[in-house]
Amino acid sequence: MNTNQCDIGLIGLGVMGENLVLNMESKGFSVAVFNRTTEVTEKFAAGRAQGKNIRPTVTLEEFVGALKKPRIAMMMVKAGQPVDSVIGQLAPLLEKGDVIIDGGNSLFTDTQRRGRELESTGIHFVGMGVSGGEEGALKGPSLMPGGPRESWEIIAPIFRKIAAQVDGEPCCRYMGPDGAGHYVKMVHNGIEYGDIQLICEAYAILKDILAMDAAQLADTFEEWNKGELESYLIEITSKIFRKIDPETGKPLVDVILDKAGQKGTGIWTLQAAIKQYVVIST
Incomplete structure (x- = not known):
């Protein structure tokens, strides 16, 4: 288990979330994880994450405290109200310049709205399409990030490294502002x-x-x-x-x-x- 501050954090330990975490860790990144149901986090920590550079957390406060600044917090939760719920709990714990990433299949207009709502806080919001299914998440997905250009500069080193590679190029490029990533997905x-x-x-x-x-x-x-x-x-x-x-x-x-x-x-x-x-x- 990692006890230092982590490169990135992920919320939502379904199969896609777990596989993305393991992918990130295998590429040399330390990852903090959180799930609404603590038992899921504990099972992951004792199983697939055991002995790896992955830090389980049981509260969002602990999760945020485990992240390096600027913090990168990625969500892999069901589209719709659950995304708004997580943002509502997470955003007050973050600071200007931090990044929230929604990696689910959200409607692009919802992503645009969420970006506008967070704009006054200075927190960057990224809507990211993730393609490749469970195996892709583990071995290399295709990634479609959209949001403020500044956020891309912060997250690119991680996501270009975990993405699938074709002809030596990562399958991850900046799609454009606000809802562009989810629109492409x-x-x-x-x-x-x-x-x-x-x-x-x-x-x-x-x-x-x-x-x-x-x-x-x-x-x-x-x-x-x-x-x-x-x-x-x-x-x-x-x-x-x-x-x-x-x-x-x-x-x-x-x-x-x-x-x-x-x-x-x-x-x-x-x-x-x-x-x-x-x-x-x-």
Whole structure:
């Protein structure tokens, strides 16, 4: 456990939060952590964080006191009211020049509002899109920070180092002021949902019209994924078709519930496009 002041702090120890902390620590940064439920912090400290340069804290006061100045406090909490709640408790403990980062999938207009509300305090607010899922958070995500330019200069050394690398360049660049980072993440997710819908429609045609079984579907998608347009979504789709349900012995795709969920960013993309009279058909 680290007892000195830490380079960065993270609030919210879900899987994404934990993996980001471990990523940061593996790149040489000391990290303070806090979770609303103390038991979660204790479990992380005794498990995946044990023996690492990670400092668990049980109050926000202790969390803030564990950070080097200017303090960098990153949140990985559910979008919406929980973000406002954490900011409301955290901001009074911080000082001018400190940075709060929201790494969740927040609506960009909420990020703009939060930035305005914190402006008078001198605390920088950064809305950062985080892409790559749980594995990306641990091994190298794509990061889309937006906020005051001064805040980028403070956080860049950490986030450019933990980001994924392509052709020797980190997948982390300054997106622009206020809600720019979350706006880019919103559009990114909208494009991804469009890709997923195209995959679903291709699956429906191959299964219902051409009567392909799961093994044939896996072979077809695997073949489609060869070449320069290699796609992660197509790759995992082919693997899903090969999965067998242990209880029934049938292909998993034939027994799962035919239902999809989403976090809102796809709808937000459509609404933003309509508002700007932009066509975004797939």
